[in-house]
Amino acid sequence: MKDSNCIIVALDFEERQQALDLVRELDPSQCRVKVGKELFTRFGPDLVREIQALGFEIFLDLKFHDIPNTVNKAVRAAAELGVWMLTLHASGGAAMLQAARDAVQGMDHPPLLVAVTVLTSLESSDLAVQGIERSVEEQVQRLASLAQGNGMDGVVCSAAEAVSLRKLLSENFLLVTPGIRPTGANADDQKRIVTPADAVQSGSNYLVIGRPITRARDPHLKLSEIQAEILAN
Numbered sequence: 001m002k003d004s005n006c007i008i009v010a011l012d013f014e015e016r017q018q019a020l021d022l023v024r025e026l027d028p029s030q031c032r033v034k035v036g037k038e039l040f041t042r043f044g045p046d047l048v049r050e051i052q053a054l055g056f057e058i059f060l061d062l063k064f065h066d067i068p069n070t071v072n073k074a075v076r077a078a079a080e081l082g083v084w085m086l087t088l089h090a091s092g093g094a095a096m097l098q099a100a101r102d103a104v105q106g107m108d109h110p111p112l113l114v115a116v117t118v119l120t121s122l123e124s125s126d127l128a129v130q131g132i133e134r135s136v137e138e139q140v141q142r143l144a145s146l147a148q149g150n151g152m153d154g155v156v157c158s159a160a161e162a163v164s165l166r167k168l169l170s171e172n173f174l175l176v177t178p179g180i181r182p183t184g185a186n187a188d189d190q191k192r193i194v195t196p197a198d199a200v201q202s203g204s205n206y207l208v209i210g211r212p213i214t215r216a217r218d219p220h221l222k223l224s225e226i227q228a229e230i231l232a233n
């Protein structure tokens with residue numbers, strides 16, 4: 001499944017006004033926006049509603065990871081906010097993932113549930129420190145299979161894993177990929193980075209892009225350049 005509106009701009013800001021100023025420069029027919037831990041912890045559901053009122057679909061990236069009952073209630077609360085997509089950690093396990101799915105059962109417009117596999121800021125040496133003696137690619141595959149088997153709509157992974165996941169998972173299973181960096185851009189704290197065009201070509205459905213856009217002198221222009229790069233490839 002290809003969505004021409006495939007870019008999700010990450011609104012990782014300290015100030016409410018910074019987030020709203022950027023959102024007002026963007027067009028909801030050209031991108032979706034991500035509200036993550038920083039913005040949500042500071043400004044909560046009211047800001048989500050304010051951005052929704054401007055016409056944007058919200059990717060609520062709170063990465064729930066807790067006992068099944070707690071995740072069930074948190075997912076229900078997020079779903080009632082009317083967000084388009086939300087995240088939880090696949091490593092929370094099968095029962096937690098099923099509890100998340102149960103939370104939105106029967107809703108008219110349930111959010112898409114996507115499970116984080118291995119954060120894009122990690123590489124294999126980081127997994128070894130956690131006692132995981134397999135490559136990032138293998139760990140991502142394992143968690144993605146767990147996610148698919150327990151009712152998730154997709155996973156968050158690096159686009160570096162997209163080609164192998166496309167072979168492993170069903171065609172309509174969503175791959176949501178942060179760690180996107182245009183050629184030459186600073187990687188910042190991201191370890192598994194891929195360019196926007198390569199991400200789409202590899203099979204990513206949605207590209208989560210923060211700093212390359214939010215730190216640009218002209219964020220709207222940068223978004224348009226990235227979209228043009230994707231279309232040209």
Ligand SMILES: O=c1ccn([C@@H]2O[C@H](COP(=O)(O)O)[C@@H](O)[C@H]2O)c(=O)[nH]1
Binds near residue numbers: 036119157180210
């Ligand atoms: O594995 C993950 C999961 C989520 N993210 C989020 O995506 C954006 C990326 O921002 P950049 O500024 O483009 O690096 C950020 O909000 C993360 O919380 C991720 O990077 N990796």
